[in-house]
Structure formats: C-alpha cells, structure tokens
Amino acid sequence: MVKKMVTGNYAAAYGAMRSRVKVVAAYPITPQTFIVEHLSEFVNNGELECEYVEVESEHTAMSTCVSASATGVRTFTATSSQGLALMHEILPIASGMRLPVVMAVVNRAIAAPINIWVEHNDIMPERDSGWIQVFCDNNQEVQDMVLQAFKIAEDKRVALPMTVGLDAFILSHTVEPVDLMEQEHADKFLPKYVPPGPIIDPDDVNDVGVFTPPEYMMEARFNMDKAMREAPKVIEEVNVAFAKQFGRNHGGMIDPYMVDDADAVLITLGTASSTAHEVVDDMRAEGKKVGLVKLRFWRPYPSAQLRKIAEKTKAVGVFDRAVSYGVSGPSFIEFKSAAYGLNVPAMNFIGGLGGRDVSLADIRFMYERLLEAGKTGKVKRDITWMGTRGVEQ
Amino acid sequence: MKLKEMPDEELFTRGHTACAGCGAAIAARNLIKVLGKDTVVVSPACCLLIFSATYPLISWKVPYHHVAFENTAACATGMKRALKVRGKDSTTVMGIAGDGGTADIGFQALSGAAERNEDILYVMYDNEAYMNTGIQRSGSTPFGAWTTTTPVGKVKSGKANFKKDMPQIMMAHNVPYVATASVGHIQDFLNKFEKAKKIKGFRYIQVYTPCPTGWRHDTSKTIEICKLAVDSGMWTLYECENGKVTINKKPKMTPVTEYLKPQGRFKHMTEADIKKLQDWVLKKWENDEKLAQLKA
Amino acid sequence: MLAFTRIDTKRIYRKTQVYEPDVVVILDEGLVETVNVVEGLKKGGIVIVNSAKKPEDIDVGIDIKLATVDATTVALEILKQPATNSAILGAFAKATGLVKIESIEKGIMQIFGDRLGPKVGELNGRAARAAFDRTIVGTSRGHRQLKTAKKWLPDVNELPLGVAAVPMKTEAGMVGPGSFLENKTGSWRVFRPEYSKDKCTMCNFCWFYCPEGCIYRKGDEMEFDMDYCKGCGICANECPSEAIKMVR
Numbered sequence: 001m002v003k004k005m006v007t008g009n010y011a012a013a014y015g016a017m018r019s020r021v022k023v024v025a026a027y028p029i030t031p032q033t034f035i036v037e038h039l040s041e042f043v044n045n046g047e048l049e050c051e052y053v054e055v056e057s058e059h060t061a062m063s064t065c066v067s068a069s070a071t072g073v074r075t076f077t078a079t080s081s082q083g084l085a086l087m088h089e090i091l092p093i094a095s096g097m098r099l100p101v102v103m104a105v106v107n108r109a110i111a112a113p114i115n116i117w118v119e120h121n122d123i124m125p126e127r128d129s130g131w132i133q134v135f136c137d138n139n140q141e142v143q144d145m146v147l148q149a150f151k152i153a154e155d156k157r158v159a160l161p162m163t164v165g166l167d168a169f170i171l172s173h174t175v176e177p178v179d180l181m182e183q184e185h186a187d188k189f190l191p192k193y194v195p196p197g198p199i200i201d202p203d204d205v206n207d208v209g210v211f212t213p214p215e216y217m218m219e220a221r222f223n224m225d226k227a228m229r230e231a232p233k234v235i236e237e238v239n240v241a242f243a244k245q246f247g248r249n250h251g252g253m254i255d256p257y258m259v260d261d262a263d264a265v266l267i268t269l270g271t272a273s274s275t276a277h278e279v280v281d282d283m284r285a286e287g288k289k290v291g292l293v294k295l296r297f298w299r300p301y302p303s304a305q306l307r308k309i310a311e312k313t314k315a316v317g318v319f320d321r322a323v324s325y326g327v328s329g330p331s332f333i334e335f336k337s338a339a340y341g342l343n344v345p346a347m348n349f350i351g352g353l354g355g356r357d358v359s360l361a362d363i364r365f366m367y368e369r370l371l372e373a374g375k376t377g378k379v380k381r382d383i384t385w386m387g388t389r390g391v392e393q
Numbered sequence: 394m395k396l397k398e399m400p401d402e403e404l405f406t407r408g409h410t411a412c413a414g415c416g417a418a419i420a421a422r423n424l425i426k427v428l429g430k431d432t433v434v435v436s437p438a439c440c441l442l443i444f445s446a447t448y449p450l451i452s453w454k455v456p457y458h459h460v461a462f463e464n465t466a467a468c469a470t471g472m473k474r475a476l477k478v479r480g481k482d483s484t485t486v487m488g489i490a491g492d493g494g495t496a497d498i499g500f501q502a503l504s505g506a507a508e509r510n511e512d513i514l515y516v517m518y519d520n521e522a523y524m525n526t527g528i529q530r531s532g533s534t535p536f537g538a539w540t541t542t543t544p545v546g547k548v549k550s551g552k553a554n555f556k557k558d559m560p561q562i563m564m565a566h567n568v569p570y571v572a573t574a575s576v577g578h579i580q581d582f583l584n585k586f587e588k589a590k591k592i593k594g595f596r597y598i599q600v601y602t603p604c605p606t607g608w609r610h611d612t613s614k615t616i617e618i619c620k621l622a623v624d625s626g627m628w629t630l631y632e633c634e635n636g637k638v639t640i641n642k643k644p645k646m647t648p649v650t651e652y653l654k655p656q657g658r659f660k661h662m663t664e665a666d667i668k669k670l671q672d673w674v675l676k677k678w679e680n681d682e683k684l685a686q687l688k689a
Numbered sequence: 690m691l692a693f694t695r696i697d698t699k700r701i702y703r704k705t706q707v708y709e710p711d712v713v714v715i716l717d718e719g720l721v722e723t724v725n726v727v728e729g730l731k732k733g734g735i736v737i738v739n740s741a742k743k744p745e746d747i748d749v750g751i752d753i754k755l756a757t758v759d760a761t762t763v764a765l766e767i768l769k770q771p772a773t774n775s776a777i778l779g780a781f782a783k784a785t786g787l788v789k790i791e792s793i794e795k796g797i798m799q800i801f802g803d804r805l806g807p808k809v810g811e812l813n814g815r816a817a818r819a820a821f822d823r824t825i826v827g828t829s830r831g832h833r834q835l836k837t838a839k840k841w842l843p844d845v846n847e848l849p850l851g852v853a854a855v856p857m858k859t860e861a862g863m864v865g866p867g868s869f870l871e872n873k874t875g876s877w878r879v880f881r882p883e884y885s886k887d888k889c890t891m892c893n894f895c896w897f898y899c900p901e902g903c904i905y906r907k908g909d910e911m912e913f914d915m916d917y918c919k920g921c922g923i924c925a926n927e928c929p930s931e932a933i934k935m936v937r
C-alpha cells in the first residue's frame with residue numbers, strides 16, 4: 001500500500017505500467033505530455049518492459065497501437081484535443097477491427113480558438129467511434145480505470161477499444177493522494193493478455209482489416225452494436241471485482257449520490273461531478289433534497305439507469321462542458337433521448353468551457369434553478385450559459 | 394538467388410483481380426517468394442489491397458494487414474514491435490504501398506519510421522500515380538504525364554512538375570539500405586530483396602511497376618517499358634548500403650522519346666516539353682553518377 | 690461485375706439494384722457457363738451476348754429471345770482494342786428496338802467525343818453501327834441446369850471478429866488466406882498464349898513475368914493455366930526465343 005501525492009497524468013501512466021502494456025506509442029501534447037514522459041521514465045528505470053515508440057505524430061501513435069494490437073499485444077497511448085482529432089481517422093478502425101487498445105485522453109478544448117484548458121469538445125466528436133469512453137473525477141480513479149479499461153476492453157463479449165478521460169489541468173496536473181497499486185495485485189486482477197480475436201501471426205495465418213464488400217457490413221456493424229450493449233454488464237462485473245480486490249468502488253456505469261429521494265438531480269461529466277458532490281452535502285445539510293449522478297460512462301450510455309432516476313425526481317439538470325451548436329450540450333441531447341416520453345422538467349447548463357472554472361456557487365445556482373423548476377413544474381431557461389458576459393444566466 | 398532457383402510455391406496466389414499486365418502484381422508475387430513464409434505484410438488503401446484482398450478472398454498466403462492510407466510505415470512499426478515482444482523478432486515485417494501512399498500522404502509516417510530506424514522493410518511500388526482511385530497525379534508522377542488531375546487540353550498539358558526523388562530522400566535518412574528496382578530486371582530485383590531480407594534496421598526499396606491502365610500502354614508492354622525506363626535514364630537502378638552508393642546498371646542513355654513512345658499518357662507532349670524532360674533525365678543521371686562517386 | 694441501367698420516358702424514382710431485368714447484356718461469354726445469367730429475367734425478356742456463336746447455339750438455361758454479336762471482333766477491327774462497351778450498344782439497339790441506332794451514334798459522339806475527341810467519338814459510333822448490322826436476333830433453347838454461384842454469407846454469429854479473414858472451408862469454397870484461387874480469372878481474356886515447346890529454352894522469364902503466376906514450370910516445358918490467364922501478352926512479348934504467340 002503506497003499512497004503518494006501524484007498528478008492525474010502520473011496516475012494514468014502508472015496504471016498503464018501496472019497493466020503491463022507491451023507497446024506504447026508516445027507523442028507529446030499539452031496537457032497530456034507527462035503521461036508519455038512518465039512512461040518513458042518507467043521504461044528507462046526498468047520498471048516497465050515494453051516497446052516504447054517515440055512516434056512522429058498522433059496519427060502514427062494510434063496506427064502503431066492498432067497494428068501492434070492486431071499483432072497480439074496489449075497497447076496504450078495518450079493524447080488530448082488536437083491530437084485526438086488527428087487520430088480521428090484511426091479510432092473507428094480500432095473499434096471496427098475489435099482491438100482492445102486503451103488510451104488516456106486528457107480532455108482539452110479543441111481549437112479554434114486554440115486553448116489548452118479543460119473542455120469536453122475533443123471527445124464528443126468521438127461519441128460514435130465505437131470506443132468505450134469513461135470520465136474520471138479524481139486521480140485515484142484515473143489509475144484504477146486504466147487497469148479496469150484493459151479488463152473491460154479485452155473481454156471477449158466486448159472486444160472494443162476504450163478511452164479513460166481526465167480533465168485538463170484539474171486532474172492531469174493537480175496532485176492528489178493516490179494509492180499506487182502493487183504489480184502483484186494488478187497481475188491478479190488483470191492476467192496475461194489473450195487477444196479476443198484473430199491476429200497477425202506468421203505461425204497462424206490470418207488477415208486483419210481487408211477491403212470488405214457490402215455483403216458483410218450489416219453483420220459487422222450489428223456485432224459492434226451488440227458488443228456495446230453487452231459492455232455495461234461487463235463494466236459492472238469489472239467494477240464489482242475491482243472493488244472486491246482493491247476495496248475501491250468507483251460506481252460502474254454511473255455513480256449516483258443521494259438521488260433516491262432527491263427533488264432535483266444534476267447529471268455531470270468529469271471533475272464537475274466532484275465539485276457537485278460537495279455542494280450536495282452542503283445543500284443537504286441545509287435541508288434541500290438534491291442529488292447527483294456522476295455520469296462515468298459516456299459510451300455505452302446508461303440510458304435505462306438515468307431514465308429510472310429521472311422518473312423518480314422532480315427536475316433533472318445536465319451539466320455540459322461542450323456544445324453541439326444550435327442544439328444544446330451533447331450530454332443533454334443524450335439525456336433527453338433516454339428520457340423520451342417522461343414529463344420531468346429538464347434543463348441544460350453549459351459551462352466551464354476552455355478552462356473557465358466551475359465553482360461551488362455555479363453548481364449551487366444550477367441546483368436552485370432545478371429546485372425551482374421542480375416546485376413550479378416550469379423551466380425558467382432550457383439552456384443556461386454559465387457566466388457568459390452579455391448572456392443572461 | 395538465381396531466377397531458376399526461385400521456389401515454385403506461390404505465396405501470392407493467382408485469381409487476384411489486378412488488371413491484365415499489372416506491374417504491381419508481378420512485383421508482389423515475386424518479392425514475397427524471396428522474402429518467404431516468415432513474413433507479415435501491411436498495405437494501405439491502394440490497388441494492391443483491392444486486388445489482393447477483397448473479403449473474404451485473399452491472394453496472400455502470409456498474414457496481411459491493412460489499416461488506412463497514410464500510415465503504412467506506422468503500422469509496420471506497430472507490427473514489428475509487437476512481434477519483437479512476442480519473441481518473433483526474426484519475422485520480416487514488410488509495409489508495401491503505392492507511390493501516392495508513400496511519397497505524398499504516407500511521407501510523414503515513412504520519414505518517422507526511417508528516422509527511428511525501425512526494423513522494417515518498406516516497399517514502394519511505383520506506378521507513378523494514384524491508380525486505385527482512377528489515375529490522379531502523385532509526387533512520383535513524371536513531368537508531362539497525363540493523369541485525370543493533370544489532363545491535357547486548353548489550360549493544362551500533363552503534369553507540370555518533375556518526379557520527386559524518393560530514393561535520395563530516403564538515402565538522406567541514413568538508413569541501412571535504400572534501393573531502386575524494376576520488375577523488368579529480374580536478377581537485380583532478386584538480389585535486392587534477398588539482401589534486404591538479411592539486413593536489420595530500416596530498408597527501403599522502390600520498385601518500378603508500370604501500369605497499362607494508367608500509363609495507357611499495351612498490356613503486353615509492361616516489362617518492355619521497365620527496360621526502356623532504365624535504358625533511357627528515366628529510372629536509375631542503384632542501391633545505398635550503409636551510405637555506400639552503387640549504380641547497378643549504367644543507362645545506355647537511349648533518347649527519352651523511345652521511352653515515351655509506347656505510352657499514351659505522353660502522346661500529347663510537345664517537342665519543347667520532351668526536351669525539358671530529356672534535359673531533366675541528363676541532369677538526373679549526372680547527379681546520380683556524382684552521388685555514386687561521392688559515396689563509393 | 691454487374692452494372693445496371695433503367696430506361697424510361699418518365700422520371701425514375703427507384704434507386705435500387707435491378708432484380709427483375711427486362712434485358713440482360715452479357716459482355717463476357719464465359720459467364721453463361723458459370724453464372725445464372727437469367728436470374729430474375731422477366732418473361733418476354735431478352736438476352737444479348739457478346740459471342741461469335743448463333744443465338745440457337747447458346748444455352749442460358751431457359752427458352753428465351755436471344756441476340757448475339759461478336760462485339761470483341763468489331764472492337765478489335767475498328768478500335769484496335771477489345772473494348773466492347775460501345776459496340777454492344779449497337780446490339781442493344783438492334784435486339785430491343787428501344788433506341789434507334791442513330792440515337793446511339795449521337796449519344797456516343799456526345800459522351801465519347803466530348804471527353805476523348807471527335808475522332809474517338811466517330812470510331813466508337815462506327816463500332817456501334819457495325820455491331821448493330823451484325824447482330825443476329827433469334828431464340829435459344831434452354832437445357833442446361835442453372836447454377837447460382839454460391840457465395841459465403843455468414844450471419845452475425847458466424848462472421849469472424851473484426852471481419853478478419855481466417856482460413857475456412859465454406860459451402861461456397863475456400864475463404865481466407867490464399868483463397869483467391871477460387872476466382873478463375875481466365876474468363877477475362879480475349880487473347881491466349883500459344884506455346885511452342887520446341888522453341889522453349891526454359892529460361893523462366895515468362896514464369897517470373899506473369900502477373901498471375903499461372904505459368905508453371907513442368908520439368909522440360911512450361912504449362913499455361915487457362916483457368917487464370919488474363920491474356921495480357923507479357924509472356925509472348927518477353928519470350929527471347931519466340932516460343933509464345935498470342936492468338937484469339
């Protein structure tokens with residue numbers, strides 16, 4: 001049991017090391033760079049035995065991981081923002097080939113304007129990439145989820161790649177106490193890699209990724225969809241198994257907090273979840289019945305679970321750290337789809353874009369709005385832009 | 394390995410859907426024989442992928458992999474590193490791509506892998522245009538050639554720029570082995586692939602592979618045109634092994650018009666343009682010869 | 690390789706493949722042996738075949754109105770290459786009467802002429818006209834057993850993970866590595882190599898140069914596999930002892 005003050009980047013790298021990754025593709029981009037630097041140190045001091053490839057771009061980083069995974073080894077890389085965008089072409093290739101690549105994504109705003117701080121608009125365009133996607137709100141979770149990610153991704157029922165998301169600077173560069181796992185414990189949880197499907201092997205000839213006519217496409221896509229639908233079961237299993245072995249339960253698909261009797265529930269992604277946690281405690285102490293759903297898994301999306309919660313409460317708010325221009329925040333769109341047919345007043349709060357802080361007061365404001373909506377049954381404003389000069393909040 | 398010593402077993406089977414007379418098919422079929430069974434191959438989207446691997450029918454009898462268009466060298470890197478981890482470091486990893494996927498869009502990944510001296514064999518089959526998408530110019534298309542993006546008419550008169558010198562760009566990366574080859578020059582082809590197989594580190598072979606469909610020549614003339622290319626100096630057969638440059642076949646310096654004649658893609662060329670091309674060839678050969686002398 | 694055309698005087702709405710043709714045009718005669726070319730063909734339909742045979746000598750499996758023309762020879766004569774697409778249009782005009790040959794010639798001049806120049810347009814128009822003149826319209830009596838080429842169509846549980854090509858024996862034949870052997874490309878050719886053993890020195894050049902790899906070294910002679918030969922002519926062009934000649 002080694003508890004140290006480490007950054008989210010360190011935790012991610014450490015998790016990859018403990019997962020015994022065999023091929024790491026390394027390319028720098030703020031604010032992820034330390035992940036690949038830490039991995040370089042681990043390799044250099046003999047703690048991590050792997051092929052460390054200092055690639056010349058993120059596109060190559062993901063390509064290298066895909067081909068290495070297709071050749072039967074556990075692979076890992078990390079990126080953010082523009083780097084993720086550059087990888088975009090290869091992401092559906094990883095999932096289409098059903099390769100369990102794991103990637104840490106330090107969520108940073110995508111240009112333009114060019115900005116290095118937290119926003120979720122880098123990962124949102126990858127919603128339909130076929131990757132499983134989780135958002136963390138503390139560094140312990142980051143380390144733990146990297147290990148869990150391999151276990152989830154490599155499960156034969158899933159066989160899909162996965163991202164582990166952490167907010168730029170708030171997690172990536174902030175030190176928090178993390179229980180750094182021992183190798184033997186990690187090995188017990190995550191055994192030696194067994195490829196879920198056919199691989200490139202000179203001693204067992206197969207072909208991976210060839211030109212495919214229409215006759216096979218519906219079936220291929222259906223199987224990916226089926227895997228994504230199986231994934232929640234696997235995610236919950238892995239969470240329970242992890243909690244049993246390590247004594248830490250991060251919550252599975254969602255981490256609901258005080259929702260059972262809540263008059264107002266806020267759904268959040270990323271570190272805003274953690275801030276909201278404190279606000280819930282404060283407001284509950286004041287006698288206000290508020291609840292929080294930390295939305296952990298973005299894909300697969302916990303539609304049924306969120307719907308159940310929405311049915312029981314008086315108002316639901318969704319906090320978005322990204323925008324789908326002209327419509328609303330993307331998380332709100334997904335929620336409304338899950339809540340289709342329900343009459344519960346629902347509101348979207350867009351905030352924290354490009355690194356603007358999401359304060360306790362901001363969250364409290366959201367809850368007050370929701371409580372009001374719960375009482376009157378009327379929504380004061382569908383979509384609220386938080387702290388935007390010239391725009392009424 | 395001599396021609397008659399080549400094994401009978403085809404590791405690239407017939408039944409593929411390449412055009413009749415395809416130079417790339419000749420290259421693929423023969424090079425995999427030299428490299429042998431302990432080889433894995435990755436290709437980008439290109440003619441070779443489409444004609445050799447349309448699901449579920451495949452020509453390759455060695456493992457074949459495809460990811461995207463511009464990342465052949467990156468994928469070969471991943472394959473090699475993974476095989477190393479799995480204790481199969483002796484397996485030859487070959488990335489084989491066309492000129493579009495190498496000299497243009499594939500260049501970044503190629504240069505990166507070369508600079509890192511990745512232990513892979515990179516083969517560029519040079520049919521001098523993006524053939525798979527219907528004959529568009531690439532950096533490797535020669536001056537004056539008709540393609541659909543450098544057509545011939547009122548405004549344009551074929552490609553306005555000269556062929557990118559990929560072999561020398563790769564030599565500048567100081568990798569263990571860079572060579573040019575042609576499907577029309579059998580022993581030279583065999584020598585180079587045999588040599589490349591044994592070398593550790595980054596190896597680059599650019600194979601001249603005429604395309605009857607894109608170059609507008611008779612399907613029977615594929616090999617003849619290779620010989621005209623080398624004899625005229627349009628294509629130099631040389632190699633660079635650890636910095637030492639050797640010219641394998643000194644061109645006869647046949648007038649470039651002989652090379653242009655059988656190819657419909659050049660039939661529009663004016664005397665002035667032909668002279669430009671001839672001058673370029675002379676200069677190119679002069680430069681190649683000097684390089685060989687300098688790096689003997 | 691299939692291509693579809695719909696012809697109508699009013700706007701055509703459907704944008705699907707054609708399942709019940711009125712006319713089937715076959716450019717590659719060999720397909721009659723290997724594929725059910727009349728699948729879905731409407732009653733009272735017509736088959737047009739690029740062939741030197743007479744209609745009554747072609748068996749497509751059913752009794753049907755059938756027209757033939759040796760479009761390849763027409764193309765070789767007029768265009769100096771075996772591109773049969775313009776010639777076959779003339780046969781279409783004659784056999785179906787749906788369009789006039791004059792309209793075909795006009796259309797060819799517009800499309801071919803525009804893109805490749807008036808001379809090319811004129812030559813292709815002439816090829817269509819020649820084919821029109823030479824087309825014989827008759828009937829064919831069907832006796833052969835129709836076989837629908839089997840295709841491997843796995844369901845969601847049978848499709849390998851990630852659509853990987855793994856070696857498998859299916860009811861449609863081999864799939865996976867090396868399985869292109871199932872595809873007999875010999876039907877592509879127009880010309881075939883004629884080999885003279887007595888002139889052959891077993892230099893092995895043709896064996897190396899063949900893009901298909903369908904020339905085999907058999908002791909003291911070369912064997913040419915006509916199941917796969919596409920008729921490119923490289924072997925004949927390169928043979929140093931003129932032991933190979935390309936013939937129709």
